Amino acid sequence: MADRLDEVSAHAVRRGLVSHCYRMLGSITEAQQVATLSLQSSDDLYAIATRQCLDQDVWRPLPTSMAAASDDPEGRLQQSPEVLWLEPIPDDLTDGRPIGLDIVAALQRLPARHRAALILADIEGWTPARVTDAIGVSAADLDEARLHFDPGQSHVADDAALLDRYRAAFELYDVPTITGFFTDDAIWEMPPFTSWFRGARNIGRLIATHCPAKEAGDQVLVPIKANGQPGFAVYMRDPADNVHRAFQLQVLTLTATGIIHAIAFFDLTLFETFNLPDLLTTLPKSPYEAQPSLHVTRADKHD
Numbered sequence: 001m002a003d004r005l006d007e008v009s010a011h012a013v014r015r016g017l018v019s020h021c022y023r024m025l026g027s028i029t030e031a032q033q034v035a036t037l038s039l040q041s042s043d044d045l046y047a048i049a050t051r052q053c054l055d056q057d058v059w060r061p062l063p064t065s066m067a068a069a070s071d072d073p074e075g076r077l078q079q080s081p082e083v084l085w086l087e088p089i090p091d092d093l094t095d096g097r098p099i100g101l102d103i104v105a106a107l108q109r110l111p112a113r114h115r116a117a118l119i120l121a122d123i124e125g126w127t128p129a130r131v132t133d134a135i136g137v138s139a140a141d142l143d144e145a146r147l148h149f150d151p152g153q154s155h156v157a158d159d160a161a162l163l164d165r166y167r168a169a170f171e172l173y174d175v176p177t178i179t180g181f182f183t184d185d186a187i188w189e190m191p192p193f194t195s196w197f198r199g200a201r202n203i204g205r206l207i208a209t210h211c212p213a214k215e216a217g218d219q220v221l222v223p224i225k226a227n228g229q230p231g232f233a234v235y236m237r238d239p240a241d242n243v244h245r246a247f248q249l250q251v252l253t254l255t256a257t258g259i260i261h262a263i264a265f266f267d268l269t270l271f272e273t274f275n276l277p278d279l280l281t282t283l284p285k286s287p288y289e290a291q292p293s294l295h296v297t298r299a300d301k302h303d
Helices: 002-025 028-038 045-056 101-108 112-123 128-135 139-148 160-171 175-180 200-210 296-300
Strands: 182-190 193-198 219-226 229-238 243-255 258-265
Touching: 002 028, 002 045, 002 101, 002 112, 028 045, 045 112, 045 128, 101 112, 101 243, 101 258, 112 128, 112 139, 128 139, 160 175, 160 219, 160 229, 160 243, 160 258, 175 182, 175 200, 182 200, 193 200, 219 243
Parallel strands: 182 258
Antiparallel strands: 182 193, 219 229, 229 243, 243 258
């Protein structure tokens, strides 16, 4: 029993440290690497990890942090694959403290030392004096960070029925129905594309023009949880061999009026991070339903 408790405690410590480093770096891969190195120290783990994150001095944006919204969803999409983009984090690696994509993106917009001070003080609960001792940031710097920290409207709550209908609409490739799930001022962005779009109508035009799906059954959506938010791993039918391959990860922000933000991540290495296969053969149990999805059979027919 004692060994089991020690194992659970060690796991909780690692989750907390990984989450802290992720808030600093915006990358789950780099966060795990820094956390692993920090855990080898006998000193204050969070102070050590924070200083290692500051040494990297990396800024990971989303497209909304780089340019204005595009007004041409049917035009050519611009992309910057060389940019180190913000990544999502699987829920099973988080510590239960604020970690929504809106929060992490807003943290990334702060100077690194201000970001560190804000995370340590307002998320980890450190006193300003302890923050100063750990990373040399003054109380005035902390006040400055709080002044400029603006995460916007956050995710409210999952809506299982809405998410199920949203998934069905994508799998049927029913663009008008998909469009109806978004609020009038909703945002759709999709790194590494720098082009992003505002408004349900523009989002519908974007999907209708640029999505490679042509008909019902071309896409299969597997529910995921990232950053405390609902989302889907999207698999697209490969017409060459009639199987569904990894295509993108969507993370959604919901309010009482509908979806206000969708981020589609095209970095396929994230599928491994979320313990998802590159080639879809069966569907795991949905985190939103009591039973596995009934469309497993239809997906299996395409293998």
